[in-house]
Amino acid sequence: MKSSLPVKLISLALILAVLAYFGMQAYQYFHDPFSTTLAYATTLEDTVSANGWLVRDEEICPSGSGALNLLHTEGEKVGKGQVLAVSYPSEDALQKVKELNAAQMQLQQLQFAQTFYLDANAALKLDSSINQEMLALRGQLGRSDYAATETAASTLKSQILKRDYSAASQEEIITRIQQTQAQVDSLTAALTGAQEITAKQAGIYSAVCDGYESVLTPEALTNMTPSALSHIKASGAFSNVGKLIYSNVWYYAAAISADDAARLTAGGQTTLRFAKGLDLDMTVTIKSIGPEENGQCVAVFSCDKYLSQTTLLRHQAAQMILKSYAGLHIPANALRVNEEGQSGVYCLVGKTAVFKPANVIYQGEGFCLVKAPDGVSDADLLRPGDQVIASAAALTDGQVIR
Numbered sequence: 126m127k128s129s130l131p132v133k134l135i136s137l138a139l140i141l142a143v144l145a146y147f148g149m150q151a152y153q154y155f156h157d158p159f160s161t162t163l164a165y166a167t168t169l170e171d172t173v174s175a176n177g178w179l180v181r182d183e184e185i186c187p188s189g190s191g192a193l194n195l196l197h198t199e200g201e202k203v204g205k206g207q208v209l210a211v212s213y214p215s216e217d218a219l220q221k222v223k224e225l226n227a228a229q230m231q232l233q234q235l236q237f238a239q240t241f242y243l244d245a246n247a248a249l250k251l252d253s254s255i256n257q258e259m260l261a262l263r264g265q266l267g268r269s270d271y272a273a274t275e276t277a278a279s280t281l282k283s284q285i286l287k288r289d290y291s292a293a294s295q296e297e298i299i300t301r302i303q304q305t306q307a308q309v310d311s312l313t314a315a316l317t318g319a320q321e322i323t324a325k326q327a328g329i330y331s332a333v334c335d336g337y338e339s340v341l342t343p344e345a346l347t348n349m350t351p352s353a354l355s356h357i358k359a360s361g362a363f364s365n366v367g368k369l370i371y372s373n374v375w376y377y378a379a380a381i382s383a384d385d386a387a388r389l390t391a392g393g394q395t396t397l398r399f400a401k402g403l404d405l406d407m408t409v410t411i412k413s414i415g416p417e418e419n420g421q422c423v424a425v426f427s428c429d430k431y432l433s434q435t436t437l438l439r440h441q442a443a444q445m446i447l448k449s450y451a452g453l454h455i456p457a458n459a460l461r462v463n464e465e466g467q468s469g470v471y472c473l474v475g476k477t478a479v480f481k482p483a484n485v486i487y488q489g490e491g492f493c494l495v496k497a498p499d500g501v502s503d504a505d506l507l508r509p510g511d512q513v514i515a516s517a518a519a520l521t522d523g524q525v526i527r
Contacts, residue, residue, distance in 0.1 A: 159526050161512040165454045169487055169494060171448040173388075175424075177379025178357065179438050180341045182372040185334050185364045189322050192219035193365060197330045200433030203369070210366050213320040220369050225312040232305045235298055308350045328369035331436040336360045338368055342438075343376060346413070351380035351421040375435060376412065377426045377443065386414050386422040388447060396446040397426060406446065407431060416520045450487040452494035453507060456515045460485065460493060463522065470495070471520045473512040480522040481507040 150159040178484030196208055203209065213219050262278060324330075377397060389395065389411050397409045407428055415423035424445075459470045460483070469482040482505060483495035497507050514520065 135411040141466065159226070159473070160515050161458070162456060162515045164455050164470075164472075164507060164509055164511045164513050166452070166509045167367075167454045167494070168449055168451045169489075170446050170450075173381060173385045173445040173447060175379035175381050175445060176440070176442050177377050178337075178341055178354070178440055179435060180343060180346060180376040180378055181370050181432075181436075182343055182374075183328075183331070183338045183368050183370045185338050185368045186324075186366040188364045189320070190368050191320075192216045193322075194219060194222050195332060195367070199330070199332055199333075200436050201330050201392055202433075203324045203328060203330050205324060207324050208321045209324055209330065210322045212320040212322065213316070218316060218318070221312050221315055225309065225316070227322075228305055228308045228312060232302065232309060235302045235305060254382075260417075322366055326369070326371065329432055329436065330367060330369060330370045333437055334364045334368050336363060337437055338440060343374075346376060346378055346423075346425050349378060349415050349423045349425070350418045352418060354378060354380055354423055370432065370436065373432055374427055374429045375432055375439070377409065377428070378423055379443065380421045380423050381445075383417045383420050383422050386417075386424055389414060389424060389445075397427070397428070398444045399438070399447060400442040400444075402441065403431065403434055405431075450494050452486050452496045452508060453483070454492055455483075455493055455495055455513050457488070457493050459513045459515045460495070461520065470507065471514045471522075472486055472507070473514055473526060476526050477523045478514060478520045478522065478526055480520075481505050481511070483507050 135467070186209060189210055191212045194211045194213065196210055197203055209221075213222065245298040337357070339360050340357055391411055393411050393413055394408055395411060397407045398405075407430065408526050409426040409428045412427045415425070426445075455470060460468060461471060462468050463480050467482050468484060469480055470480045472481050473479075482498050482501055484498050485493050485495055487494040495507070514526075
């Protein structure tokens with residue numbers, strides 16, 4: 126009994142020591158005074174959301190009679206007096222036009238194949254052109270520019286067929302040229318009674334009319350009120366020929382809160398981003414801020430770029446990007462002020478706390494964006510991926526972290 130008591134006491138002491146060790150480890154795990162987080166680069170934007178209308182100086186072209194053959198693609202520039210469409214007396218005549226166009230394209234392909242025998246570099250030039258058209262087609266598909274995609278696909282198909290014809294013999298090509306030319310002559314002679322519809326002045330062509338052409342005009346935007354903008358209705362005047370847009374400048378008008386409007390300055394610039402239809406940020410001019418009505422104002426923005434890419438857009442949701450902040454994201458509690466009064470953060474480098482200067486450029490909830498001040502040495506420069514010490518009771522530059 127006497128010998129067992131010391132053994133029990135020693136065993137109890139060992140158990141308590143083990144429990145104390147694991148308790149200390151658990152405390153340090155859950156209450157680590159030197160927890161770190163990685164700094165990472167990010168961009169935040171101060172934006173205003175809006176729903177508005179695109180406004181252009183545009184005019185509906187006179188409606189044609191009979192079967193129409195439209196000659197221009199969406200967003201294409203046309204000159205004064207240029208033929209926009211040709212009206213044929215019947216659908217049968219229009220079908221002959223399609224056959225004529227196909228025959229003329231085939232004739233061009235055969236004529237190229239004939240020059241292949243005279244110009245040794247023709248095939249190389251064509252191969253280079255095919256590669257360029259494939260890259261252009263890929264880019265247009267990525268931008269969802271389907272009007273341009275259709276034209277590019279047709280051009281690519283034509284060039285590939287030219288390359289295919291180049292494999293035929295010269296005698297075979299000459300025979301097929303003669304046959305195709307006879308077909309072109311026959312179809313041309315059969316087409317009678319065609320009437321041309323021409324452009325009254327130069328502009329950008331659009332095949333789609335929505336009835337807002339005579340309602341949403343640049344002149345109508347003067348002192349536009351939110352209630353007037355919300356009651357805009359289409360006139361119902363449509364055309365199967367299309368319309369012409371006369372000015373390179375287009376407008377975006379939207380009703381926004383008076384508080385947001387107060388942050389805009391007429392004559393200044395901002396960035397506009399559409400929710401769909403055009404996948405890029407546009408620099409626009411703040412043309413005017415209309416009178417306040419029930420806590421809202423109509424803001425009008427103007428732009429002299431991207432007109433050909435916006436001809437099909439009318440009612441659009443958008444964001445106005447008033448300001449962007451680009452910096453390193455860190456927890457707010459990681460920000461410190463050193464003995465010299467410089468703000469910054471302590472980073473864990475190896476086992477040492479190193480102070481790196483940083484200025485706050487944006488303060489958020491529980492975080493901030495910072496950037497290094499000018500003139501900081503490379504050794505003290507805060508970079509993405511640095512281990513920022515997020516919480517610690519007290520730190521000094523060069524302190525060893527155990």
